[in-house]
Amino acid sequence: MAVKVAEEWLNICGGCEVSILDIGEPLLDLLPNLEFVHIPVLMDHKYHGQTGEKDPQVIEIPQADVGIISGGIRNEKEKHVAEAMRKSCKTLISLGSCACFGGIPALANMWTLEELQEKVFRGSKTTEKAETPKKDLPPLLEKVLAVDEVVKVDLSIPGCPPSPDWIKEALLCLLSGKPFVMPDKSVCDECPTKREKKASGGSLKRPLDTPQFKQNAPWEETRCLMEQGYLCMGPVTKAGCSGLTSEPGEARVPRCIKGYMACRGCFGPVKKGSNPLVDMMGALSSIGLNPNQVADRRATLNRYMGAHGMLKPLPAKPVPVKK
Amino acid sequence: MNETVLTQEPHADILNPEPVVLAFCCNWCSYTGADLAGTSRLQYPPDARIIRVMCSGMVHPNLVIDALTKGADGVLVCGCHLGDCHYQDGNYRTEKRAEAIKLMLEDFGLEPERFRLEWVSASEGPRFAQVMTEMVEAVKRLPPSSYKTG
Numbered sequence: 001m002a003v004k005v006a007e008e009w010l011n012i013c014g015g016c017e018v019s020i021l022d023i024g025e026p027l028l029d030l031l032p033n034l035e036f037v038h039i040p041v042l043m044d045h046k047y048h049g050q051t052g053e054k055d056p057q058v059i060e061i062p063q064a065d066v067g068i069i070s071g072g073i074r075n076e077k078e079k080h081v082a083e084a085m086r087k088s089c090k091t092l093i094s095l096g097s098c099a100c101f102g103g104i105p106a107l108a109n110m111w112t113l114e115e116l117q118e119k120v121f122r123g124s125k126t127t128e129k130a131e132t133p134k135k136d137l138p139p140l141l142e143k144v145l146a147v148d149e150v151v152k153v154d155l156s157i158p159g160c161p162p163s164p165d166w167i168k169e170a171l172l173c174l175l176s177g178k179p180f181v182m183p184d185k186s187v188c189d190e191c192p193t194k195r196e197k198k199a200s201g202g203s204l205k206r207p208l209d210t211p212q213f214k215q216n217a218p219w220e221e222t223r224c225l226m227e228q229g230y231l232c233m234g235p236v237t238k239a240g241c242s243g244l245t246s247e248p249g250e251a252r253v254p255r256c257i258k259g260y261m262a263c264r265g266c267f268g269p270v271k272k273g274s275n276p277l278v279d280m281m282g283a284l285s286s287i288g289l290n291p292n293q294v295a296d297r298r299a300t301l302n303r304y305m306g307a308h309g310m311l312k313p314l315p316a317k318p319v320p321v322k323k
Numbered sequence: 324m325n326e327t328v329l330t331q332e333p334h335a336d337i338l339n340p341e342p343v344v345l346a347f348c349c350n351w352c353s354y355t356g357a358d359l360a361g362t363s364r365l366q367y368p369p370d371a372r373i374i375r376v377m378c379s380g381m382v383h384p385n386l387v388i389d390a391l392t393k394g395a396d397g398v399l400v401c402g403c404h405l406g407d408c409h410y411q412d413g414n415y416r417t418e419k420r421a422e423a424i425k426l427m428l429e430d431f432g433l434e435p436e437r438f439r440l441e442w443v444s445a446s447e448g449p450r451f452a453q454v455m456t457e458m459v460e461a462v463k464r465l466p467p468s469s470y471k472t473g
Contacts, residue, residue, distance in 0.1 A: 278385050282385060291422060
């Protein structure tokens with residue numbers, strides 16, 4: 001019997017859904033075993049009956065064995081949908097970095113909601129000043145939340161976007177009843193570039209400066225980007241973006257490194273709960289790169305991790321008590 | 324951070340204005356220096372909890388930030404004078420790490436006075452007492468840490 005799947009997208013760009021399609025041909029083998037009962041990105045399905053005839057306060061999502069939520073939670077509606085998903089689904093998956101850690105939208109957590117709306121609707125020079133729209137809109141929450149801050153999540157697949165290999169693996173695990181685990185390894189553990197264990201020292205290069213590499217040379221001859229002086233989040237980021245399989249004769253290379261760009265940390269911390277900002281600053285100072293040169297430090301080093309209270313408005317500088 | 328370190332003393336209570344200052348002291352110089360301050364009967368505020376580490380270079384920024392965000396009011400890291408490190412270059416590493424810690428205090432909304440790096444040799448008992456007094460006084464002058472109340 002086919003497994004019933006419900007999919008919801010909340011505060012998200014839609015890239016995670018594209019990743020599901022990106023599974024490619026293996027998806028065709030999976031599909032006969034899956035029955036999508038609710039997936040707004042593909043099919044029209046209303047929350048309150050198809051003509052809106054049912055109770056507008058109750059969000060109705062058909063019963064499913066597996067629920068997939070992509071995207072974090074920004075407003076009241078998304079919170080209700082997440083709660084309804086939890087009620088209807090036996091197993092709930094949070095898909096993508098937004099659902100797991102808040103993602104890029106959670107960078108907004110560095111400011112209060114008032115500051116944010118002030119800037120967006122009134123403070124920006126290119127905007128015509130207007131009231132914050134309220135009519136017929138679900139109110140925004142105070143901050144962007146990850147899905148597991150609102151409902152219990154059984155399984156998390158991080159990544160921005162997540163790797164199709166891991167989505168496939170998770171679905172296969174669920175179909176066969178095996179446990180799904182991602183290894184507690186860092187991106188560096190899977191990165192084939194050459195490390196000379198010498199501190200590069202000196203100043204940080206800008207992300208778009210071209211690193212030294214020979215086109216089509218084996219990866220073992222390309223020097224580690226961190227050692228070349230780029231801010232690479234590899235040491236503090238969970239491995240997995242290189243997928244699980246590779247074409248015959250090709251090395252498995254972390255996705256950004258494959259494009260000769262430094263890792264940006266989208267798979268989240270290696271161990272749950274650790275703070276990439278603190279770990280990375282420690283790593284930078286240990287290898288002799290100047291931590292002072294990281295532009296926009298809090299946001300850069302917590303780029304995908306704003307929920308769970310990792311990014312919050314800084315307390316106003318207190319006035320020292322004078323004696 | 325081991326929670327017992329932060330709560331072992333009765334006055335580590337949140338409501339009590341006495342601050343909690345953690346002092347990481349290296350085994351070879353500063354811990355011996357602190358010992359000398361004690362054996363010389365020097366007076367310094369009792370708010371410090373000294374943690375002996377083999378080298379100040381092993382105090383990872385994680386530990387300091389963890390302490391400050393989980394209840395400590397100030398963190399002092401003490402090591403051998405530059406060039407005197409038992410492990411040759413441990414304290415040069417400490418110096419680099421202190422730089423990163425100072426930057427992170429900003430990111431966590433903490434005052435710069437809450438962290439201090441000092442070199443204290445085994446013969447500098449009076450200096451240890453003085454550093455400790457200054458540190459505790461500086462921390463006492465600050466409003467309560469936002470991580471302690473919230």
